[in-house]
Amino acid sequence: MNPEFWHKRWQEKRIGFNQSAVNPLLTEYIDHLDLAVGSRIFVPLCGKSIDMVWLAAQGYDVVGVELVETAVQAFFAEQNIQPIVSQHLENPDIKCYQGQLVDGDEQRTITLWAADIFALTSTDLGTIDAIYDKAALIALPADMRPDYSEQIRKVSDNAPQLLITLNYDQSKKDGPPFSINHEQVQQYYGSHYQICKLASEPSSIGSAPNLKVTEHIWLLK
Ligand SMILES: C[S@@+](CC[C@H](N)C(=O)[O-])C[C@H]1O[C@@H](n2cnc3c(N)ncnc32)[C@H](O)[C@@H]1O
Known part of the structure; x- marks a missing residue:
């Protein structure tokens, strides 16, 4: 998936992945991360997910990364938060938006x-106590996922993670979102994490007619 693919999706407002309610799997399974109030949670490929507001309201600081700057701007505008915007010291094309949820x-x-x-880098992102991956790993094609999982591990120093995936017959539908099975989660993260499936539920996310889709949530520690 090249960057233009995502820029076009946001430009054309084809963002069906953006949910208007907080993901119920997050609220149900967050306690498995054993986080103290004040912990810092990383949300890779975050879009403008409302889950970040919920995480902040639970007493966590949130750090997200999103390719499309208009999505970042939309997040703060929709939450009525006035962010402070700064430039990356070495790469002025990269901007950092920081706001407070009161x-x-x-x-x-x-x-x-x-x-x-x-x-x-990990220096840019700062300390990360946990990761919440919702529609990030599954947004990427197979050839990008090993680099992605390695980058996630590197920038977070193998912080524990809640990972949400979808599983369906990939021959019946193109991604994203892509289907990812247990063996693939094992392949991307197994050498550095213990992987535990917390729950599986039928899903309608990204589904085509007559396609059975199951959503899984994994705890990686
Ligand atoms: C399927 S969406 C999920 C967004 C969000 N996690 C959610 O659940 O609403 C994937 C997001 O990743 C962003 N993205 C894709 N490739 C990226 C990259 N290399 N770095 C940062 N963000 C990226 C896209 O612009 C898109 O907003």
Whole structure:
């Protein structure tokens, strides 16, 4: 998937992946990450997901990365948050948007990089206590996934992760979202993480007529 593919999707507003409600698998299984309040959660390929607002409201700081800058701008505009925008010190094409979510007396920071995930380092992203991968790994074709999983591990120092995948007969439909099975999760992450399937549910995400799609949530530690 080249960058133009995603720029065009956002430009044409073909963003069916963007959910209007918080993902129920996130709210049900977040406790498996054992995070203290104030922990920092990384959301790769974040789009303008409302899940980031929910995570901040739980008392976590959020750091996301999204290729399409208008998606990052839309996130802050829709949440009525005025972000501070800065440029990457070495690459002025990369921008960092940082805003505060105020919830009563609590204030949480949401930092979104408008960048290609492969252009960022662990120094850019800072400490990461956990990762929430929703529609990120499954957005990428098979030939990009080994590099993606390696980059995720490198920038997060193998932080634990909640990973949501879809499984369906790939011969019946093109991705994204792509189908990913247990063996593939094992292939991408098995040498550095213990992988535990937390739940599987029927899904209508990205489905075509008569296609059985199952959504899985994995805990990687
Ligand atoms: C399927 S969408 C999922 C967005 C979000 N996680 C959600 O669930 O709403 C994948 C997103 O990844 C972004 N993306 C694709 N390739 C990327 C890359 N190399 N670096 C950063 N973001 C990327 C796309 O622009 C798109 O918004």
